[in-house]
Amino acid sequence: MSETPSTDISHDQHAVRRGKLADMRAAGFDPFRANVATTHFSQDAKALYVEGQDNVTTVTVAGRLVTFRVQGGSSFVKIQDQQGIIQLYFRKDVLGEERYLFFKKGLDLGDILGVTGTLFLTKTGEITVRVDAFTLVSKALRPLPDNWNGLTDSEQIYRQRYLDLIVNTESRNRLMTRSKIVSHIRRFLEDRQFLEVETPVLQAVAGGAAARPFQTHHNTLNTDFVLRISLELYLKRMLVGGYDRVFEIGRNFRNEGVSRRHNPEFTMLEVYQAYSDYRGMMTLVQDLLRSLCDNVLKTSQITHAASGEVIDFGGQWREVKYKDLIIEKTGDADWFSRSKEEKVAGVQKLGLYADPKWEEFELTNEIFGKLIEPKLIQPTFVTHLPKELCPLAKITENDSSTIDVFELIIGGMEVAPAYSEQNDPDVQRAMFEAQAGGEQQNIDQDFLLALEHGMPPAGGMGIGIDRLCILLTGAESIRDVILYPQLRPSEAK
Known part of the structure; x- marks a missing residue:
């Protein structure tokens, strides 16, 4: 039974549905006070069916009404729950004329109902519930978009994610996969004796990254705070604490900014392991991503959405130094000994903008970010980056211009940076001061105090969960893997 279009279908159906609700309440039934005790989700229920044993197994399932097919005294209906869709079979001679009439006339697409019945196999081979009893537990007062054919307006998809989850199977499955990815990461790390901890969101100093923080004020303490931009410094305090x-x-x-890869509020995994280093993190992240492929995706090969190239997580992962990539791209073996003016000219020669006010490492990193990183589709460990890019890593022993780090690039974007963590408090202070430009208020003095009590050598790594989900699910934008991405407020309708 499809819903009849009109010149203002949403308004008309809203009025009709409210009328049905009023009639129900006048008759002594309020669906919003009803409930149902389910025994199974849809797919779990269907898995119970044993071939040749029709009408033996009883289940109670519930979900949103997504299709009607009325055939006189019987109707085939489908409902959708967290696991998917299951078909229901309603018969007037089983339910009785009054209940069957209520089913036909009182319900609408989008209503939520629970049913109890037995499993059987239809002539077309579909496992179905033969309904013995049903309960309407929520009346949908507004129709769903586009009569169940989909939701295509991107603005509506993100503002009304609940509608997107109802009508777009791809979105529902993608966001379900995200949940499974996060769950598996936790189990993977816990199996390796990592402890999950929680650190402050409100912080006095925005440390651990170079980014602009959101600012707020705590009235009781009469103190300004920032929302954290990184998890790093408090997690390292845990290493000091044992x-x-x-x-x-x-x-x-x-x-x-907001972009295809950036959202102001995002999810990070940060992991720290004492008595390890950046190479230990290489092994950890490689094992983690391969485990995700095996246990969540069920494949070691995924298709990169933008290029169409097949990314092979089971193959050999490339390792290459940052400097070697720059020299290869510029064709200049002496690039890192060139003057700033020569580097400005070199960047411009490659067709990129180069601001003469930029530092030399910024000029070089413009080449990496614009011309090199986007081309690294297969898993690639880019190692030994310029020390100016991160003040929290150990300086390379035989090259004081670089640090012992890697950036794992997959699908043309950074997925996981990792360091051999700096644990010398004097070197750390000097690097903080260089980054802060003499502004002591921007330095986390308590973290430096913690380091002076002794932090073991360690490897540390961060993984952007949203970016990882973009990669593993083939999404086009970070908004597609975040349930509720940031948007400008709109007037409620």
Whole structure:
């Protein structure tokens, strides 16, 4: 039974549905006070069916009404729940004329109902519930978009994600996969004796990254705070405190731009392991991503959405130094000994904008970010980056211009940076001061105090969960893997 279009279908149906609700309440039934005790989700229920044993197994399932097919005294209906769709079979001679009439006349697409009945196999081979009893537990007062054919307006998809989840199977499955990815990451790390901890979201100093924070004020303490931009510095305090393997999956907040790969509120995994280093993190992240492929995706090969190239997680992962990539791209073996003016000219020669006010490392990193990183589709560890890019990593022993780090690039974007963590408090202070430009208020003095009590050598790594989900699900934008991405407020309708 499809719903009849009109010149203002939403308004008309809203009025009709409210009328049905009023009639129900006048008759002594309020669906919003009803409930049902389910025994199974849809797919779990269907898995109970044994071939040749029709009408033996009883189940109670519930979900949103998504299709009607009325055939005189019987109707085939489908409902949708968290696991998917299951078909129901209603018969007037089973339910009685009054209940069957209520079913036919009182219900609408989008209503939520629970049913109890037995499993059987239809002539077309579909496992179905033969309904013995049903309960309407929520009346949908507004119709769903486009009569169940889909939701295509991107603005509506993100503002009314609940509608997107109802009508777009691809979105529902993608966001379900995200939940499974996060769950598996936790189990993977816990199996390796990492402890999950929680660190403050409100912080006095925005440390651990170079980003613009959101600012707020605590009235009781009469103190300004920022929303954290990184999990790093508090997790390292845990290493000082004797927790040798720790991780946190939490929200970070950066008051910066919105793009296909950036959302002001995003989810990070940060993990720290004492007595390890950046190479230990290489092994950890490679094992983690392969485990996700095996256990969540069920494949080691995925198709990169933008290029169409097949990414092979089971193959050999490339390792290459940052400097070698720059020299290869510029064709200049002496690039890193060139003057700033020569580097400005070199960047411009490659067709990129180069601001003469930029630092030399910024000029070089413009080449990496614009011309090299987007081309690295297969898993690639880019190692030994310029020390100016991160003040929290150990300086390379035989090259004081670089640090012992890697950036794991997959699908043309950074998925996981990792370091051999700096644990020398004097070197750390000097690097913080260089980054802060003499502004002591921007330095986390308590973190430096913690380091002076002794932090073991360690490897640390961050993984952007949203970016990882973009990669593993083939999504086109970060908004497609975040349930509720940031949007400008709109007037409620």
